[in-house]
Amino acid sequence: MSPSSSSNALPQSVYNPRRHVGIHAERISDVSSTEYPGHYPNEDHSWNLDVFKQNLQVKVQRLSQRSIEFDLVGVDASIANAFRRILIAEVPTLAIEHVYVWNNTSVIHDEILAHRLGLVPLNADPALMEYRTPTGINAQPNDRNTLVFQLKVECSRAPRGSGKEYINDEVKSGDLVWVPQGEQGSVFADKPPAPTNKNIVLAKLRPGQEIDMELHATKNVGKEHAKWSPVATASYRLHPLIVLNPEKPIPPHLAQKFASCFSPGVVKIGDHGEVRVLIDERGMRNDSVSREVLRHEEFAGCVELKRIRDWFIFSVESEGPYEPERMLPEAIKIMREKLSSIRTAAEALLSGGNEGGDIPPSRTEGADVEMADS
Structure with missing residues (x-):
């Protein structure tokens, strides 16, 4: 044919x-695929850049x-x-990780509401933040590894003649208010952190019910939890x-x-x-x-x-802070870091040094990968 x-x-x-x-x-x-060395006689299919x-x-x-x-x-x-x-x-994003409940008189349990809040995508650029580590200088929350939001909504009856029955009867993602910490006001001056979609319904209230919380968003990756995945x-x-x-x-x-x-x-x-x-x-x-x-x-x-x-x-x-056209370059950047880590480990094995030791961070961050014949 x-x-x-x-x-x-x-x-x-x-x-x-x-x-x-x-x-x-x-x-x-x-x-x-059949295009590899030795499959076709008299043809060289060795990898060539x-x-x-x-x-x-x-x-x-x-x-x-x-x-x-x-x-x-x-x-x-x-x-x-x-x-x-x-x-x-493995492309990092920011998502709400810690929820401090000061008051919650709604019908939604604290744990369920915290889970919903964690799944709200945020528009903050992860490149401007650092990972929060279990130990070391970034173990404690600070302005470089944590974004703070406040959620405070109280429902009441609407005045007669207003055309509606309740005020603040729905708690939406747009009710999250960013509270700048340290130098964050200048770092995020061009694009203040906020949910990418302000109309996500988190809970419904009735007169007398209130939600008062403080939310801490941290940087992480989707393999840790799906809420950090940057893509739908x-x-x-x-x-x-x-x-x-x-x-x-x-x-x-x-x-x-x-x-x-x-x-x-x-x-x-x-x-x-x-x-x-x-x-x-x-x-x-x-x-x-x-x-x-x-x-x-x-x-x-x-x-x-x-x-x-x-x-x-x-x-x-894309559901997070990345423009769609930025997603593939971010993935390529992470792939290069992985290849650089493998190269560093292979060189350590060949040289007999640093066996089992840590890989220097400077060799894994954005380094070009050029594998030479050993």
């Missing part, structure tokens, strides 16, 4: 069978205030999955590839049925009933690869369903 004449939107290299994962009625094939740079592509397809969709092309699935897991669990979701899928068989065209009277087997916009039907597959970022990339077309015997051999093994379509929804 070969690509149709209307598939010029994608580079010709995507039709290289070595990059394909086969999609069949009840199974998938060719899952593992220059070749990697030529094949690597990152392209933003859609961007909004809270979400981003981008393509990551030319990397192995292990690298793409590492970025996904880092985005979910971070996922990826392989780019679909649909190839028609020119030797067995779709019968004109079955064109509409064939088109209905795919997501809208993937298959276009010509004026005279001929069928052509729209293979570009705007159409085919949105196909769900439901395999519906493989259920019909009349379409057997007419089309092949594939996915491109090294073309990942990422969808990331």
